[in-house]
Amino acid sequence: MNRAYLKDIFRTIKKNAKRFLAILAITALGLTAFTGITAACRDLYRAADRFYDQQRLFDVRVLSTLGLTDEDVEAIHAVTGVETASGAYSETVHLDVNGQRQSAEMVMLSEQGLNRPWIEDGSMPEKAGEIAVTRKYLEASGKALGDTLTIEEDLNEDDDADEDAADADAPEGSAEPEPEREPEPEPDEPAEEPDASDDDDDGLNTDIDWDAEVEIEEEPETPTFKSTTYTITAMVVDPLDISNNEGTSAFRSTATTDFTFFVTPADVDTEVYTAVYLTLEGLSGLDCYSAAYEDAVNTAIGLIESNIMAQRQQARYDSVMGEALEIITDAEDTMNEKFTEADEQFSDAWADVEEAKRELADGEAELTAEERDALQKLADARAELEDGKAKLRDGEAELDKGEAKLNSQAKAAEKTFAEKQAGLDTARAELSAGVQQLQGILGEHWPEAEWNALVETAAGVAAGLLAATPDIDSTALAQQVGAAVAATQQMADFSAALGMAAGMAGYPGDIAELVASAAEAGIGLGVLDGSQQVLDAGKQTFNKQIAAARKKISDGRAEIAEGWRSLAEGEAELDAEEQKALRELRDAWQELAEGKQELAEGEAELIENEEKYQEKKTEAEEKLADAYAELDDIDMAQWYVQDRGSLDSYSSLDTDLASIGAIGKAFPVLFLVVALLVSLTTMSRLVEEERGLIGTYKALGFGSFAIAWKYLVYALLASLLGGGGRATCSASSLCPSCSSSFSRPST
Amino acid sequence: MPYIEFNDIVKEYNTGGLAIRALDGASFSVEKGELAVIVGSSGAGKTTALNILGGMDSATSGDVIVDGQNVSRYNKKQLVNYRRLDIGFVFQFYNLVPNLTALENVELAAQIRPDSLDAAETLTKVGLAERIDNFPAQLSGGEQQRVSIARAIAKNPKLLLCDEPTGALDYTTGKQILQLLQDTCRRDGITVLIITHNSALAPMADRVIRFKSGKVRDITQNPNPTPISEIEW
Numbered sequence: 015m016n017r018a019y020l021k022d023i024f025r026t027i028k029k030n031a032k033r034f035l036a037i038l039a040i041t042a043l044g045l046t047a048f049t050g051i052t053a054a055c056r057d058l059y060r061a062a063d064r065f066y067d068q069q070r071l072f073d074v075r076v077l078s079t080l081g082l083t084d085e086d087v088e089a090i091h092a093v094t095g096v097e098t099a100s101g102a103y104s105e106t107v108h109l110d111v112n113g114q115r116q117s118a119e120m121v122m123l124s125e126q127g128l129n130r131p132w133i134e135d136g137s138m139p140e141k142a143g144e145i146a147v148t149r150k151y152l153e154a155s156g157k158a159l160g161d162t163l164t165i166e167e168d169l170n171e172d173d174d175a176d177e178d179a180a181d182a183d184a185p186e187g188s189a190e191p192e193p194e195r196e197p198e199p200e201p202d203e204p205a206e207e208p209d210a211s212d213d214d215d216d217g218l219n220t221d222i223d224w225d226a227e228v229e230i231e232e233e234p235e236t237p238t239f240k241s242t243t244y245t246i247t248a249m250v251v252d253p254l255d256i257s258n259n260e261g262t263s264a265f266r267s268t269a270t271t272d273f274t275f276f277v278t279p280a281d282v283d284t285e286v287y288t289a290v291y292l293t294l295e296g297l298s299g300l301d302c303y304s305a306a307y308e309d310a311v312n313t314a315i316g317l318i319e320s321n322i323m324a325q326r327q328q329a330r331y332d333s334v335m336g337e338a339l340e341i342i343t344d345a346e347d348t349m350n351e352k353f354t355e356a357d358e359q360f361s362d363a364w365a366d367v368e369e370a371k372r373e374l375a376d377g378e379a380e381l382t383a384e385e386r387d388a389l390q391k392l393a394d395a396r397a398e399l400e401d402g403k404a405k406l407r408d409g410e411a412e413l414d415k416g417e418a419k420l421n422s423q424a425k426a427a428e429k430t431f432a433e434k435q436a437g438l439d440t441a442r443a444e445l446s447a448g449v450q451q452l453q454g455i456l457g458e459h460w461p462e463a464e465w466n467a468l469v470e471t472a473a474g475v476a477a478g479l480l481a482a483t484p485d486i487d488s489t490a491l492a493q494q495v496g497a498a499v500a501a502t503q504q505m506a507d508f509s510a511a512l513g514m515a516a517g518m519a520g521y522p523g524d525i526a527e528l529v530a531s532a533a534e535a536g537i538g539l540g541v542l543d544g545s546q547q548v549l550d551a552g553k554q555t556f557n558k559q560i561a562a563a564r565k566k567i568s569d570g571r572a573e574i575a576e577g578w579r580s581l582a583e584g585e586a587e588l589d590a591e592e593q594k595a596l597r598e599l600r601d602a603w604q605e606l607a608e609g610k611q612e613l614a615e616g617e618a619e620l621i622e623n624e625e626k627y628q629e630k631k632t633e634a635e636e637k638l639a640d641a642y643a644e645l646d647d648i649d650m651a652q653w654y655v656q657d658r659g660s661l662d663s664y665s666s667l668d669t670d671l672a673s674i675g676a677i678g679k680a681f682p683v684l685f686l687v688v689a690l691l692v693s694l695t696t697m698s699r700l701v702e703e704e705r706g707l708i709g710t711y712k713a714l715g716f717g718s719f720a721i722a723w724k725y726l727v728y729a730l731l732a733s734l735l736g737g738g739g740r741a742t743c744s745a746s747s748l749c750p751s752c753s754s755s756f757s758r759p760s761t
Numbered sequence: 762m763p764y765i766e767f768n769d770i771v772k773e774y775n776t777g778g779l780a781i782r783a784l785d786g787a788s789f790s791v792e793k794g795e796l797a798v799i800v801g802s803s804g805a806g807k808t809t810a811l812n813i814l815g816g817m818d819s820a821t822s823g824d825v826i827v828d829g830q831n832v833s834r835y836n837k838k839q840l841v842n843y844r845r846l847d848i849g850f851v852f853q854f855y856n857l858v859p860n861l862t863a864l865e866n867v868e869l870a871a872q873i874r875p876d877s878l879d880a881a882e883t884l885t886k887v888g889l890a891e892r893i894d895n896f897p898a899q900l901s902g903g904e905q906q907r908v909s910i911a912r913a914i915a916k917n918p919k920l921l922l923c924d925e926p927t928g929a930l931d932y933t934t935g936k937q938i939l940q941l942l943q944d945t946c947r948r949d950g951i952t953v954l955i956i957t958h959n960s961a962l963a964p965m966a967d968r969v970i971r972f973k974s975g976k977v978r979d980i981t982q983n984p985n986p987t988p989i990s991e992i993e994w
């Protein structure tokens with residue numbers, strides 16, 4: 015290059031230093047705007063990358079709609095490129111912060127050291143009961159390190175799509191129709207009482223103890239976090255949420271809980287992880303916002319999704335479904351058992367009801383029949399009574415008749431007897447006189463005994479003869495008797511005796527005559543006696559007969575009276591019985607009606623109960639169906655394999671910085687346009703001023719480009735110095751505008 | 762064949778429909794090694810002709826032939842080369858680069874082309890040995906013009922074109938300059954064309970070209986040019 019020309023150029027610059035500096039300055043400014051912003055962005059990116067590397071933020075995160083298990087963690091760890099895999103658990107809890115109930119996310123610290131919170135103050139929790147909190151919490155609650163906080167015991171905050179406890183608790187159904195009674199009035203024959211009696215107590219028991227309860231048991235909710243009170247040991251920054259750390263309103267904060275807490279795994283009791291975090295091999299050297307990092311992560315995600323996701327999803331789904339299905343089918347079995355029981359009971363009850371109905375119908379039929387019978391019987395009885403009365407009246411009449419007849423007979427007989435007696439008496443008197451005479455003669459020698467024996471014998475014979483032939487003539491009789499007696503011993507004895515006696519007495523007369531006359535007299539007496547006997551007997555008999563007849567009549571009368579009495583009684587009784595029967599019939603009908611009523615009520619109750627049961631049954635079945643449906647609703651486990659972009663603070667940092675970066679690209683353009691214009695005007699002026707010089711150069715034979723080169727150098731140098739210097743300054747991060755919250759010394 | 766041929770050059774300016782002819786069919790020729798003086802009143806077209814000859818302006822029509830080359834048909838690149846290699850120009854108002862010293866100014870021209878003369882020598886030749894490190898601002902008019910001449914000479918050109926070189930100088934200094942030019946012409950054999958409106962200088966030239974109203978009215982050859990020192994005006 016033309017050395018002199020170069021000198022000219024530089025001296026031009028020197029001479030026009032202010033202009034040169036103006037361009038330099040405006041370029042520097044524009045570049046500041048550009049590099050400052052860009053460098054700031056880049057520095058922030060780098061700082062974030064450093065921070066994330068330091069805190070071992072995950073590269074890939076796996077979430078599952080059904081949670082994750084240790085097997086999942088192992089499977090993930092086995093994927094090529096995965097360095098560390100860590101199962102994580104977090105849960106929303108509530109606590110009181112200065113009187114307000116607020117929510118906090120309790121996070122279990124990773125055992126593998128992933129996602130370590132960054133300590134601002136204090137030391138990380140090491141054992142159970144210790145907790146790390148964010149600055150935000152300490153400010154909000156006014157607490158400090160060393161203080162304690164208490165969380166609420168949250169049970170069942172899950173919004174699992176699992177089964178609910180379906181309680182179909184029904185009051186015990188009971189239907190008890192009253193025991194029915196079957197009255198059976200039994201009016202009998204006349205003179206018998208119509209009878210009504212209560213029948214057996216048909217205890218119709220429709221007291222059903224049914225149970226249509228379906229309870230789908232959930233596992234008992236145990237709190238995941240073992241303690242409710244913790245000691246604050248550190249104030250930290252959550253690496254997953256760096257934008258929500260401070261203050262009550264962070265710009266574009268999308269956190270759903272108010273605070274974040276960290277506890278050691280010792281405090282967490284869980285079998286399922288909410289997420290699995292993993293880091294990949296060999297990525298620590300890459301800037302996490304760069305394309306290379308994203309590619310590596312995407313590759314890993316691709317591997318996970320293609321190699322293990324499907325199997326693990328299926329495995330988890332099967333496991334969950336299996337458990338749930340078991341619970342539901344258990345509940346279903348129980349429910350069916352209960353239904354069967356209840357159904358049995360109901361059918362029994364219905365059978366009972368039917369039986370009761372039948373019995374009531376029977377009873378009614380019986381009652382009707384019996385009523386009919388009873389009434390019939392009553393009528394019959396009445397009729398009979400009337401009959402009886404008639405009969406009695408007849409009887410009475412007959413008796414009267416009979417009595418009259420008897421009286422007349424008696425009278426006649428008496429007359430006859432009297433006559434006969436008179437005769438006998440007469441005869442006796444006669445005889446007796448004679449006997450007495452005799453006796454007087456003989457006095458004490460009278461053979462009384464033989465006399466009596468003779469007489470007795472004669473009497474006997476006479477009696478016998480009279481008995482045999484009552485109509486015998488007395489003379490014949492005497493004769494016969496005498497004949498008969500004469501042959502007897504008694505005669506002999508008497509004769510002997512008399513003879514003796516006469517002898518003894520000194521009877522002067524003819525003893526044989528005496529004896530004969532005595533014997534005759536005796537016989538005659540005997541005959542008289544005999545006749546008397548017979549008469550007596552006859553009288554007796556007659557009297558007896560009369561008496562008997564009278565008795566009979568009186569008996570008859572008495573009977574009739576009795577009959578009247580008993581008829582009256584019977585009537586009374588019949589009346590009473592009728593009343594009773596009617597009453598009882600009435601009662602029986604009433605009871606039947608009542609029984610029916612009660613049966614109806616009981617039936618209604620049973621129906622009601624059954625309806626309730628059906629309702630509850632339907633409810634229970636529905637609940638079961640719901641549970642099954644819910645089970646169906648449990649979709650196949652869905653894994654979500656995410657990278658850091660899923661973190662709000664990460665991606666919002668990215669977008670924020672991108673926005674700022676975009677501004678950093680657009681805004682400086684403005685500056686640079688201004689710089690351009692400034693340069694343009696400056697250079698234009700310079701060129702204008704050096705027009706003559708340019709002409710001279712041209713005259714000297716400098717080419718157009720060579721001449722332009724002077725001004726190009728001028729402008730280029732100015733802008734390059736301005737811009738380059740500024741850029742260099744920015745690149746070395748010396749400018750205080752590049753410092754950020756991440757340049758605090760890290761532990 | 763004359764060294765320089767200026768054939769029927771027309772230079773027309775068209776401003777707003779009005780055509781102004783600075784040169785209206787001017788023609789002249791100059792032989793090699795001649796000192797030609799171009800005279801004419803202001804506005805006669807002298808500077809225009811010189812500019813065209815020097816390749817700094819283009820003719821509307823006509824030919825300019827220098828050393829057998831039709832300069833007026835040159836394209837830009839050829840013109841640049843022409844200016845660079847064949848022409849040395851001396852301006853009325855020196856047109857030195859103010860930022861550069863005398864030496865650098867001359868070096869500027871010298872370093873354009875390969876076979877240039879040594880700048881310091883040239884300056885010495887023009888009598889500015891003590892002034893080589895002075896900036897134009899530190900030089901008097903005559904010195905500046907000398908630097909200008911040195912600059913032009915250092916290029917070792919075919920033609921040395923001077924547009925009223927003494928116009929801004931006083932009488933004595935002017936004479937010195939003219940002397941210098943004359944010496945250069947005689948000594949180095951460079952064809953020199955000098956524009957002046959001072960017709961008293963005519964005797965110094967080998968050829969006098971008179972311009973009037975854009976035309977060459979008169980070309981006078983002078984077989985015995987007078988040395989400047991002898992010319993008084």
